[in-house]
Amino acid sequence: MTSLSIIRRGAGAGLTALAATAVTVLAAPSAYAAVQSVSVEGSDHKVGTTYTITAEVGGASGGLLVYFSDNGEFIGAPKVPWPPGSSTIEWKPSTPGQHIITVEQGGSTKSIVVEVSKASSGGTGSSGSSSLSGTGSAGKLLGGLLGVLLGSS
Numbered sequence: 001m002t003s004l005s006i007i008r009r010g011a012g013a014g015l016t017a018l019a020a021t022a023v024t025v026l027a028a029p030s031a032y033a034a035v036q037s038v039s040v041e042g043s044d045h046k047v048g049t050t051y052t053i054t055a056e057v058g059g060a061s062g063g064l065l066v067y068f069s070d071n072g073e074f075i076g077a078p079k080v081p082w083p084p085g086s087s088t089i090e091w092k093p094s095t096p097g098q099h100i101i102t103v104e105q106g107g108s109t110k111s112i113v114v115e116v117s118k119a120s121s122g123g124t125g126s127s128g129s130s131s132l133s134g135t136g137s138a139g140k141l142l143g144g145l146l147g148v149l150l151g152s153s
Contacts, residue, residue: 034057034058034059034061034062034064034105034106034107034108035055035056035057035066035103035104035105035108035109035110036056036057036058036110037055037056037110038053038054038055038056038101038102038103038110038111038112039053039054039112040052040053040054040091040101040112040114041053041054044117045093045114045115045116045117046093046116046117046118046119046120047093047094047095047096047116047117047118047119048092048093048094048119049092049093049119050090050091050092051090051091051092051093052088052089052090052091053068053075053088053089053090053091053101053103054086054087054088055068055086055087055088055103055105055110056085056086057081057085057086057087057105058085059106059108061105061106061107061108062081062084062085062105063080063081063084064081064105064106065078065079065080065105066078066079066080066081066087066103066104066105067079067103067104067105068089068091068101068102068103069101069102069104070091070093070099070100070101071099071100072100072102075089075091076089076090081105087103087105093114093116095116096116096117096118097115097116098113098114098115098116099113099114099115099116100112100113100114101113101114
């Protein structure tokens with residue numbers, strides 16, 4: 001065997017190894033996909049009610065911190081997936097309307113849209129009366145201050 005054919009065989013093996021590496025690198029991003037699904041408990045979401053957001057995570061970066069956000073604002077601190085493959089956080093919407101809940105982990109993101117409605121009134125308040133004096137100490141204090149300011153104490 002001549003040195004020229006050894007060089008050709010070596011180059012051929014090198015190209016084969018290079019092609020295999022390129023295929024592995026091109027296939028790698030799907031192996032690193034982290035956030036697989038996002039869900040919010042319940043179906044009739046109301047302002048001021050607490051819900052659990054659950055993210056199912058996996059892939060090679062499954063152990064990285066999980067970040068939750070509501071319309072771009074982080075919800076709490078980042079979470080370590082526990083038990084493995086899952087991460088949860090409590091969420092209490094403060095405004096009605098459309099909320100885009102996004103979960104991020106290791107460069108992977110997934111979002112879900114949640115409609116939040118106003119909290120229903122409990123019906124315990126009085127209607128038709130605009131008196132500022134209440135039966136509690138805060139109501140009495142406020143009524144007394146307003147009486148002094150208005151000159152009718």
